[in-house]
Amino acid sequence: MATPFLSIEGVRRVFGSGAGEVVALDGVSLQVARGECLAVVGESGSGKTTLANLILGIYPPSAGRIMLDGAELPARRRIEHRRAIQLVQQNPLSALNPRRSVGASLRLALDVHAIGPRAGRDAHVRRLLEEVGLPGEFARRAPAALSGGQRQRVAIARALACEAPLLVLDEPTSALDVLVQARVLRLLDDLRRQRGLTYVFITHDLSVVRNVADRVAVFERGRLLETGPVAQLFAAPAHAYTRSLIAAVPVVTPEEDALRARIAQGGPAS
Amino acid sequence: MTDAPTLLLRDLRLAFRGYTGVTEVLHGISLHIRAGERVALVGESGSGKSVTARIVLGLLQDQRGARITGQVRVEGRDLAAMSRRARVALRGRRMSMIFQDPTSALNPVYRIGTQFTEVLRRADPAITERAARARAAALLDEVAIHDPARVLDAYAFQLSGGMNQRVMIAMALANNPALLIADEPGTALDVTVQAQTLGLMRRMVADHGAAVLFISHNLGVVREFADRVYVIYKGRIVEHGPTAALFDTPRHAYTRALMAAVPRITGGGIPDLPERDDAFAAPMELHPGVAEPEAT
Numbered sequence: 432m433a434t435p436f437l438s439i440e441g442v443r444r445v446f447g448s449g450a451g452e453v454v455a456l457d458g459v460s461l462q463v464a465r466g467e468c469l470a471v472v473g474e475s476g477s478g479k480t481t482l483a484n485l486i487l488g489i490y491p492p493s494a495g496r497i498m499l500d501g502a503e504l505p506a507r508r509r510i511e512h513r514r515a516i517q518l519v520q521q522n523p524l525s526a527l528n529p530r531r532s533v534g535a536s537l538r539l540a541l542d543v544h545a546i547g548p549r550a551g552r553d554a555h556v557r558r559l560l561e562e563v564g565l566p567g568e569f570a571r572r573a574p575a576a577l578s579g580g581q582r583q584r585v586a587i588a589r590a591l592a593c594e595a596p597l598l599v600l601d602e603p604t605s606a607l608d609v610l611v612q613a614r615v616l617r618l619l620d621d622l623r624r625q626r627g628l629t630y631v632f633i634t635h636d637l638s639v640v641r642n643v644a645d646r647v648a649v650f651e652r653g654r655l656l657e658t659g660p661v662a663q664l665f666a667a668p669a670h671a672y673t674r675s676l677i678a679a680v681p682v683v684t685p686e687e688d689a690l691r692a693r694i695a696q697g698g699p700a701s
Numbered sequence: 702m703t704d705a706p707t708l709l710l711r712d713l714r715l716a717f718r719g720y721t722g723v724t725e726v727l728h729g730i731s732l733h734i735r736a737g738e739r740v741a742l743v744g745e746s747g748s749g750k751s752v753t754a755r756i757v758l759g760l761l762q763d764q765r766g767a768r769i770t771g772q773v774r775v776e777g778r779d780l781a782a783m784s785r786r787a788r789v790a791l792r793g794r795r796m797s798m799i800f801q802d803p804t805s806a807l808n809p810v811y812r813i814g815t816q817f818t819e820v821l822r823r824a825d826p827a828i829t830e831r832a833a834r835a836r837a838a839a840l841l842d843e844v845a846i847h848d849p850a851r852v853l854d855a856y857a858f859q860l861s862g863g864m865n866q867r868v869m870i871a872m873a874l875a876n877n878p879a880l881l882i883a884d885e886p887g888t889a890l891d892v893t894v895q896a897q898t899l900g901l902m903r904r905m906v907a908d909h910g911a912a913v914l915f916i917s918h919n920l921g922v923v924r925e926f927a928d929r930v931y932v933i934y935k936g937r938i939v940e941h942g943p944t945a946a947l948f949d950t951p952r953h954a955y956t957r958a959l960m961a962a963v964p965r966i967t968g969g970g971i972p973d974l975p976e977r978d979d980a981f982a983a984p985m986e987l988h989p990g991v992a993e994p995e996a997t
Contacts, residue, residue, distance in 0.1 A: 474894070475862070475890075579746065608745045608918040609745070609919070609920065610958065610974060611745070613961075613974050614974060616971045617974075620971060637966060638921075639964050641964065641965070641966050642970050675893065677966065679892040680892055680921065682921050682966055683948060686965075
């Protein structure tokens, strides 16, 4: 990897102090190349969300640094940093303002970051909606009048509105049912290729990871356990913990049963 | 009526009266679950899974604007022929429910022990505080909670999601119900805890001899847990079969689309799926060896 687009260097994050001190992340170093999709996996409490919040600048690391495109991100982010790194959350209903129409939410992102000419905002909003597979008329609707999948598309459109090169996707499809999930994953994958986006994809769903990620970082209790290309990680997971995560995935075909059984026994996948 | 199924739905229809007229949401659901059987009802959001569960629990019958026709029989008894009081008496005794998010299903302002006593009093109003606590501790021990005293004195928000899920399972089975309804259990939990929860539920329903109506959109979980599967689409059952046969050779276009949508851990990418397909409206596909019992 020449110059990583996102580089996390020796990051540690501690919450509380004294006896109540919790080390949420410790000694984490990770690189993500431009245009890459890095999956971050682990159980609840493993530090996935802390990592997302550090990348987004919601709070600074206790030690270590985070670099974007070769420059260190300051503890207090400037507006251009906030524009460049956008978040898509698990629950789009709580991520969208319920009192604002879909169009107004998207417009706000364009206004705040002064993207495109003011006069062209309505047309811009319609283009964004169409880019995520929604009709332009949806601009007038309230988030409550949309289904879960449609709302998630709006949240993605808002991240696109900011023309952010880096998206942090925090369980973006785990609140959606399987057909809707497949369509949203398809959309995210297409957008990444068309726009050259970089994704940090946080999830505990290993079967999603297998099909959308280029590389995987496995976290356990605040530590980065192993990282590698997705095919390699599924073929020969190095750690027992990673094997147990793969073996716990509920699957639907006999081929997957066989893979899971081989991995659970600690053997190679094929 | 001793060999009556634990749950029998026959041509169940549900319509809501609204401002714009009557909207039918269930168009004739028939299904049955025998004692000790684990049966899944699978479908996407809005397909009618959860309203079906609410009707079985007797929660929609008294709601104005809801019009229910068809039969709902629990252990051979017709819910429609029962008084409201008799229907209420079934809940928490002959049937109980496990919800998707255990932490929000438990009351945040009462200790677990207090909520447990309340559950036990539904079946045995005379039970003493002390006896209830002892029984609750024994039940928590059954779900592999090794320090029941601490958990009984805790509030739900002090426990992890996995721990709350076990508490919910113990409570749901406390009065040995004939029917357990589980609505997306464990989908709010991560995979390892979800796997443990399923294993625990399987063992507990076997020990307590309960029949299970398992509602889910997660096909992997259904394949692991259920004996038989009904696939529901837009208020209609579109396919019914034993779990192995249904997953091996899904027959209905909708079931096949559902299967195709599941990402595989063996890879293969994300499938391109049609928004809607006329074939989804095709009649029900029935696998050999399964049929609805004769009408009584």
